[in-house]
Amino acid sequence: MYEFKFHRPATVRQAANLLAKNEDAKLVAGGHTLIPVMKQRLASPPHLVDLSKVENLSGIEMKGRALSIGAMTTHADVAGSPIVGEAIPALAYLAGVIGDPAVRHRGTIGGSLANNDPTADYPAACLALGATIVTNKRRLKAEEFFAGLFTTALESDEIITRVTFPLPKKAAYVKFRNQASRYALVGVFVARRPSDVGVAVTGAGADGVFRVTAFEEALKKRFASKALEGLSVPADGLNADIHGSAEYRAHLIGVLAARAVDAANGK
Template identity: 65%
Template sequence: MYAFDFHRPATLRQANSLIGKVEDAKILAGGQTLLPTMKQRLASPAAVIDLSGVPELVGIEQKGRNLVIGAMTSHAEVASSALVKAALPGLAALAGGIGDPHVRHKGTIGGSIANNDPAADYPAGLLALGATIVTNRRRIPAGEFFTGMFSTALDEGEIITKVIIPTGGKFAYAKFRNPASRYAMVGVAVGKKGSSVVVAVTGAGSDGVFRWAEAEAALGKRFNAKSLDGIKTPAAKELNSDIHASAEYRSHLIGVMARRAVAAATAK
């Protein structure tokens, strides 16, 4: 780690003003990626603005038919929230399966989606749920938010404040963990709202989270794991290949995980 300045605003207003003023600043929203990267000297921001002291960014509420989750809400809070468990048990399960207990208590939903790690769980989940990401400046539909590996629609100085997630549909997430890191080697989130189905895949794509259109079409006709039989899984050439999984294996796993996600979403 190199030396850096540390700021810990107490309000969103202060955070906004700091981000406008401080040069080369990084927002710390849990730090489960940023801090290890800084420790390894792979990132060296001149300043870090820690949002953990901003209470208005934390919390889970039901607002009408939506769940509203503050950006600084930890994975553990989402996983154990009675509201989330009742409205979207699949989302609680997704949050409860992120990393390990340490990561779940420090990492936050806002931090995770702002980083958009290609093997993170939330991006696939929020895509499939049709969530809306709210920032200090605007509202961004999840479908427009995740723009590629480690990249998002966020502008310079833009801070995620909350995530709005519609409830009432069906949702589940199935993850195949990398045996070493336990990140998603392939994770498939399946969401159904009315007749619209979204199948979002994380961990596998060479440019981060993506939607699997053929599966969405098949499941749109009949929302059943069997509908995926015979559907060709995404082409290996679009997928990651590393020492843990060839693209061919990842392609196969997308099919398996999608069927398991659909089965979980339709299970009583």
């Protein structure tokens, strides 16, 4: 790991000032992606701004008909939260299948979203559920937030403060895990929203998380796994690596989407 200066602001405003003042400064939340990457010297930020002592960044609450989760809320807290379990059980399930128990004690929802790893779980939930990512500057729809591999719409001094999820009628997440890394080889989040259907895929897209509009249209007409029969996702534009070809991932998307619809329907 290369040398860096460590900062520990107490407020979001202080953190944003540190980012604005120091070029190439990086925020650290739980650190479970950034620290390994710094150890490998793939990242070498000269300034690290730690969010762990910033006030009002964690916590889970219902705000009207939406679930609000603070950016520094850990995966373990989301997975174990009775509020999330009641409001969007698929989201609690998703948080509980990230990494392993010790990783879930440190990793945070804000960190995961800001990193936008193409195999991370939360981006699929945000896109399928139509979440809003709230920052110190504005509110971003999930649609406009994710901008390709490890890339988001966040500006250099912008900080995620919380994420709000409108409540779906039904939802489910099905993840096919890489056995070694526990990341999603493919993960599909399906949500039946009050006037819409969201189907989002992680792990497979060469540009990161994406929606499958053909599946959404079919499920809008009839929310049953049978509605997906005969439909498929082209292998074009999907990841291929030693763990699976693009064709294999395309096949998995169809299989997992059908399973997710069944799970959402309680089957």
